[in-house]
Amino acid sequence: MEMPPLDPAILARRSDIVAALRAIVPGEGVIDDLDGMRPYECDALSAYRQMPMVVVLPETAAQVAAILRYCQDHKVKVVPRGGGTSLSGGSMPIGDGILLAMGKFNRVLEIDYANRCARVQPGVTNLGVTKAVEHEGFYYAPDPSSQIACSIGGNVAENSGGVHCLKYGLTTNNLLGIEMVLMNGEIVRLGGKHLDSGGYDLLGLMTGSEGLLGVVTEVTVRLLRKPSTARAVLLGFPTEAGAADCVAAVIASGIIPGGMEMMDKDATKCAEAYVGAGYPLDAEGLLIVELDGPPVEVDYLVERVAEIAKGRGATTIRVSHDEQERVLFWAGRKAAFPAVGQISPDYMCLDGSVPRGKLVEVLAEMRRLSKQYGLRVVNVFHAGDGNLHPLILFDANDPAELKRCEELGADILRLCVRVGGVLTGEHGVGIEKRDLMGEQFTEIDLEQQMRVKCAFDPDHLLNPGKVFPKLRRCAELGRLVVTQNNIPFPDIPRF
């Protein structure tokens, strides 16, 4: 993975930069020794590591503003970091840049049940929001698997999803407002406790911008009332196609489940060995369908889903009868990644999204690619919204195998794009999928995105080397060559 070359002029000024940061953030908020910086050398994409030039942990928006203003004035690069759980290298440090760690922004500022929202600092964990309101029967809907550790600020940067986003949406659909600091040190507020924007929807643009446009210093999220009941249905099918058909049929019948997850036979076996959830080991495709809402609705829908599954040849149909059993059905799915970790030294987790109707085709082609590369692929995915999480098993100690794994991963993502899908459904582009952006976007598509980046950060100082395969200078991107009278008058109807 190639990162932009280090700037020797910046590295030569390291002690000045550290001193300037100490003047802004006093005490232990600036870390410049190797041992102290070690915990920050990677995020959850741990195959790639890089020590930052210096780590700074501000505590106030004013400090963040002063840091960014200093960096803008002195052309120093900055990488923001929340919980450090990015699976795409979104918060991987750069060697000649500051790592801006937002961990001290960890307070819940306000809970407003009447307006159904919570105002929190960005370092509060995703689960921390729910924990703060669940005693009143409320929760925060997006639930990425890393929710005990990932931060709300990071969720905004990555537009995080989770198991329940088919019904309840991604971060972008559950976010009401933010305060953020621009690269020039200005502090601005977008949204609030009201809905929609009076001007351009910059809040929507910020969500999922992977820390390249601004640094979030406060977040207002929508709270939802917890559904009164939830039940899970476990469905085993003799073929993957049967399971995939069932997913399509459930949705076509007008049911939007709270969650609809699929596992292939290998993933089922691993998960069962790991947690003993009682999964049927003969099933080629296993579905977990969760229905939530008022008890009478859930009972009604459970029956309809079971009927649909029977019609598609399900050989196992089990409905959870109490909360304990529902949690058990999910336990295997939630532990699927660590379970796979038990049978292989390493695994790479992919994140392509495809139209649901292409699931069977994509699974078959993935099998073929797996054979071709001689690497096992295990599949766990959010079937309801077509978001795949193929896990490629490999040994990172073998450099040749790592390379083969990266190539297989790239081929699988190309396959997703070819069938009308996308490179990443919820993990983000980061550094991991950066060089594949050309598979999904044309040069012009990417230039338009980079121009938006230039509107926020004209010197490419914020999280550089992420998302875009090739950084182009903003002056060059902004150039407009107008050729007077050079274009033939188009043959278009005019009035």
Added chain:
Amino acid sequence: MTGTIKPRDAKELRQAVEWALNDGVTLDVRGESSKLALGKPMKCDQVLDLSGISGIVDYAPEELVVTLRAGTPMREVETLLAQRNQMLAFEPPDLGPLLGREAGQGTLVGTVMGNLAGSRRLSAGAARDHLLGFSGVNGRGEAFKSGGRVMKNVTGYDLSKVVAGSWGTLAVLDEVSVKVLPAPDQTATLMLLGLDDAAAVRAMCAAMGSPHEVSGAAHLPGRTALRLEGVAPSVEARLKGLRELMAEAGAAMEELGTLESRAFWREVRDVVPLKAAADAVIWKISCPPTEGPAILARIKAQRLDAQAFYDWSGGLIWLALPPSSDADHTIVRGALGTTGGHATLIRAPETVRAAVPVFQPQSPALATLATRVKESFDPKGLFNPGRMG
């Protein structure tokens, strides 16, 4: 004299913009012109008419996605979805009659450009939440795309969000993919009678915070309406639960069945209950729900003859004021105070819209950023110049 240019496909659209760029021609971008009277008045060199780039490209009900061309009329989309018991969940309003046009006009893309939504905004989001991706032309005459046709996608910036609600000032779209959802089998409305504004908003907020999945909460003078949707046994059970919860408010209650409910919420969606006089000025105020009554009270303290109703649990105020040369914009925006939120001048004579800010004025830092974003798409200001100004 303004001419009209009417491309027939994406290629001709790109050529038209390229020509406009080269000749320095500004474009008034239109679908069916149903919302022409909304926004700052513009003086453009040409009308760019998108009605020739029309039609459904692909509709896959089991994928919950419809892909269509920019000029496709909303009525065509809604008819198509209804055949498969699906809908646009953001409840696109028909503002035509409010804006002096016929009902049933307008395109889906026009609704997206205004990021409009009806009562279900509360539970299902606005147009911006349902735009999965688009292709179009930027102000450099370049064809580009963003997003896709799948539900979950975080590949690159979410340009769909910033294009939705841009009133055609960033890019001219030729195709969009939009998320659709199953239409509810049944709809019921619990009507609370005789509550004042403050009590009504308290009741609506309590209902929204209940587990009964209320999908619409509007307060009209004397009537506070709570909507429940879904399969029959569920609606029935939730209606019973909601009735018990609302008994605390001490108001008399009525229920509306599915057909009556649909008609009622269609009227709320289209702002019919405002009963605005033909020459009244109309504002739309988005605010924190609990602030709604105080904001309206501040306005009414200065304009006794203001008429209004609430949607979005109190977070949306539709306001009609008697005609005036400045649409009372300082009174309306002053009433927002420090609550956050924004007020948009939805209807006023052209001279008034030319004189006062139609959209909520922004802080200098945000206004600068918005200008830079605009320039990143349309550096020469070809598209709908000044419409959001």
